[in-house]
Amino acid sequence: MFEARLGQATILKKILDAIKDLLNEGTFDCSDSGIQLQAMDNSHVSLVSLTLRSDGFDKFRCDRNLSMGMNLGSMAKILKCANNEDNVTMKAQDNADTVTIMFESANQEKVSDYEMKLMNLDQEHLGIPETDYSCVVRMPAMEFARICRDLAQFSESVVICCTKEGVKFSASGDVGTANIKLAQTGSVDKEEEAVIIDMQEPVTLTFACRYLNAFTKATPLSTQVQLSMCADVPLVVEYAIKDLGHIRYYLAPKIEDNET
């Protein structure tokens, strides 16, 4: 028996919104520690890793480890039926082929439940090694989203250059060249507006704008985003989900094409 209850459906809505553009389907691996989802996008360029800790749920029960393959588009549709303030409960029997998603209004007067068919997804799970990243940038999630959106107008690729002075996002294309430099903030009143750079050595990496923009769908989940970079290693874009877990996106860098 699996049952997980969240106080606010809006969080789950945001989570689904954050991943459904990249992933059509995904397997939620439920265990007593929480819910995890790991999946590559269709083109196998990026990887999404979602972790929702069991202690972040209002109620969490997982008698046996359970993998629930779901069509994320369908799940997002169901979640749209919920009001933001509704309680949401996910339930599934052991070895069940359906999951029940139940929404309860705050005053308990309205209860709606939706049953969704589960899928048997044969997805590869990748082992993500512990990596010491050369540069870790923490910056406002909104700012990152804005930068990605703006630079996407110039090029398909964004060059992220991180030095001790700051982090520079560049894109150049037919239109012209765009450079956005963010310096490390000295002192800020609001923590969420801070740009903090933890740099071991300077890094310059190129990434596809398209994926970065897809990652920024998670912006509503967190005020801050963390970019972890290291040469020849995928970029990690991490959005913390307050008191619940995190969503991490891994994006393979664009590498030099030796063939041309």
Place this chain on the structure above:
Amino acid sequence: MSLQQALDDCLIDFDRRVLVTDLLEKYKLTYKEAHETLEAHIKEQERANTNKFEKRFLVHGMKANGDGELYTIVQGEDKLKEWLDKLQNSQSQLYSVEIAGGSKTAAPIFKPMQHVEVKLAKLEQRAGAATKPVANGVDHKPLNGNAVTTKPAGVKVEPTKATGSKLEPTNSTSSKVESTTSTEEQKKSSPTEQKGGKGKAAVAATKKGSINSFFSAAPAGKAQPPKETKPAAASKAASGSMENFLKKQPTSSESKKSPTESVKKELTAAANTSVQLFDDVESEASSDEEEKLDKLRRKVVGSGDESDDGGTKPTTSKRRRISDSEDEEQPQKKSTETQSKQQQQEEEKEAMDVDAAATNETFLDDDGFVITVRPKKQTQAAAAATKKKTSPTAAASSAPTTKKKSPPAAATKAGKLAKETPKTKQSNISSFFTKK
């Protein structure tokens, strides 16, 4: 030539499938005439040579279960009878003839007629029919009972779409019934398809050309002011050589890839293009072979003063421009490199023609560039040389106007981009992680 004559002269090769439609088209006959002539010939042949002919018939009729019309081509008279029995209101006509068993390459199974010319005697034209409907360049004749418009449909069952109304006239004179519906259908379908295609093209054309159709090309005098707004255009106006240089600059990266080719081209080309060659050769890591080529080129150019001067200075200016667009650390290095290279070139020049070198004056100008003045060539190329000397130096000077800087900078950036974009490729995420 009549059909009968052609048959008598054995001009029709029955080793191949002979389509009646072809005969009708070629000899401008009515079906009846063609059919009778052909039948007579076949019978005669069969009697005389014991040759067997294989006939195919076009069968038209209504399906027994009321599924609509059916056109099909059947082989042999036995099958024809079967089909005629099967179909309601069935009709048949001879479609093709060939020698049985002796057929070589089969003629196309389905070959509709391309041209139909029928003159109908004693036929009054309707008022509405005065204007012939023309579609796709083919006149659509009004269908009449005695019209010979044999355009057989496909081999297989097709014309379920065919409109029954079109068949009505054909029923009037059953002896001369032709597969007119198929013609109609074809005429209907193909023009629409083509219309569709044309329509799209037309739409595209109108979309693209709509604004152009409203405005005529601006006169040359008026076209200039907008050019002036562009910095590149301003530099175009400066000099012809400069214009060439700017035009060629973006391609220089490409030409670098195949320096030998460009050198060959240069050798055959006029002197002004040697500017490019010089850039290319110079930009490459200097090897012995390249030096030889360089020397050879100088020989070919002959006097070389104009072109060389023109060559070296645009080169430096180009380099300067490129270096300007580079990171701040780069330019100084590059400028020193260019100077040293320029000096080398000058030395080479001097070595090449020692006699002339004796009279040369070499000095450093205000901008730090080595200038060699050869009084020998002053008579001919004085004006041109001074122009070329002044303009490149102006272009190359460290304080040049932003106008001149910007276009090459843009060009180099574009060049950079062009270089960057193909160089990177998207790697796969799974290559970074191990599978569990």
